[in-house]
Amino acid sequence: MSDDTLIRVEGLTRWYGERLAVDGVGFELRRGQVLGFLGPNGAGKSTTMQMITGNLAPSAGRVEISGIDLLERPREAKARLGYLPETPPLYRELTVDEYLTHCARLRRLPRRRIREAVARARERCGLADVGRRLIGNLSKGYRQRVGIAQAILHEPDVVILDEPTVGLDPIQIIEIRRLIGELGRDHSVILSTHILAEVQSICTHVQIIRDGRLVYAAAMAELGERAAARTLRVRLRRPPAEQELAALPGVASVEPLGPDRLRLVFADGAAETAAEALVERAAAGGWGLVELVPERKSLEEVFVELTTGDAAEPGRAAA
Numbered sequence: 001m002s003d004d005t006l007i008r009v010e011g012l013t014r015w016y017g018e019r020l021a022v023d024g025v026g027f028e029l030r031r032g033q034v035l036g037f038l039g040p041n042g043a044g045k046s047t048t049m050q051m052i053t054g055n056l057a058p059s060a061g062r063v064e065i066s067g068i069d070l071l072e073r074p075r076e077a078k079a080r081l082g083y084l085p086e087t088p089p090l091y092r093e094l095t096v097d098e099y100l101t102h103c104a105r106l107r108r109l110p111r112r113r114i115r116e117a118v119a120r121a122r123e124r125c126g127l128a129d130v131g132r133r134l135i136g137n138l139s140k141g142y143r144q145r146v147g148i149a150q151a152i153l154h155e156p157d158v159v160i161l162d163e164p165t166v167g168l169d170p171i172q173i174i175e176i177r178r179l180i181g182e183l184g185r186d187h188s189v190i191l192s193t194h195i196l197a198e199v200q201s202i203c204t205h206v207q208i209i210r211d212g213r214l215v216y217a218a219a220m221a222e223l224g225e226r227a228a229a230r231t232l233r234v235r236l237r238r239p240p241a242e243q244e245l246a247a248l249p250g251v252a253s254v255e256p257l258g259p260d261r262l263r264l265v266f267a268d269g270a271a272e273t274a275a276e277a278l279v280e281r282a283a284a285g286g287w288g289l290v291e292l293v294p295e296r297k298s299l300e301e302v303f304v305e306l307t308t309g310d311a312a313e314p315g316r317a318a319a
């Protein structure tokens with residue numbers, strides 16, 4: 001394992017009676033990487049999260065946190081792991097400082113380090129001014145920060161966040177996303193979410209699970225390429241014969257949309273060549289090119305394609 005691989009998961013599998021909920025999931029994540037873990041309802045996200053946080057025993061497979069086997073040495077492995085569950089167990093009647101101090105004790109941080117660890121986690125999570133406020137009186141956004149502060153209190157290598165922005169208002173969402181982005185610099189972060197925009201804005205890697213199996217795992221940029229325009233909507237005042245358009249370099253097919261409108265479908269990776277050829281030929285041939293619109297797929301469309309159709313690919317390691 002390379003030094004910077006902070007979490008390694010191999011062949012993780014979980015049966016619930018006769019039901020196979022997670023089927024051979026494997027991936028690695030390095031320091032500085034933020035992994036978005038996506039999937040439709042019932043795909044196996046929570047089951048996977050619970051297994052990699054040591055809260056549910058796998059039927060098969062291994063999890064290593066910073067090279068330590070989670071099943072063989074759970075206490076040591078968990079000491080390097082921070083977890084924000086979907087509903088963090090906050091005590092509303094405690095102040096932020098009391099709660100974080102309590103968490104630090106549960107984490108068995110040495111007494112002399114507790115005060116400093118609490119102050120640092122508070123600082124990193126934008127809680128510097130609310131140490132003496134009762135958790136029950138804080139806004140939901142601030143409570144979520146407290147949840148994140150308890151997850152990073154012991155400076156774990158791996159931070160796992162389950163739907164961290166659910167129920168927050170747009171400003172709180174932006175702030176929490178910024179915080180997660182910052183955490184990503186020093187830790188490996190795994191983020192379970194339903195929100196594709198969230199993955200797009202903060203994750204470096206993305207992984208999609210469907211029916212318990214990884215169907216897609218790639219760097220974020222690769223998912224962006226999948227969404228890149230593969231078609232151009234074109235309006236030509238004096239269109240040439242369809243065959244002439246179909247013969248342009250990089251064009252796979254032509255779909256007529258009306259008397260002067262059509263859609264050009266490109267061959268893989270040929271979008272720019274085809275667009276350039278079209279513009280040159282249109283100018284030279286007097287085709288009267290008045291509209292040229294690249295049609296990008298939305299991330300939602302790519303997600304649906306990956307989680308429903310036959311387009312799914314076998315999982316590859318995210319790192």
Ligand SMILES: Nc1ncnc2c1ncn2[C@@H]1O[C@H](COP(=O)(O)OP(=O)(O)OP(=O)(O)O)[C@@H](O)[C@H]1O
Nearest residue numbers: 016019020021039040041042043044045046047048
């Ligand atoms: N305790 C359980 N007993 C039996 N089946 C379960 C149990 N927990 C989950 N399942 C089943 O395992 C599958 C995966 O569930 P899981 O909760 O991991 O999915 P998920 O991706 O987290 O879904 P959601 O996004 O809805 O939370 C589902 O079919 C679910 O019904």
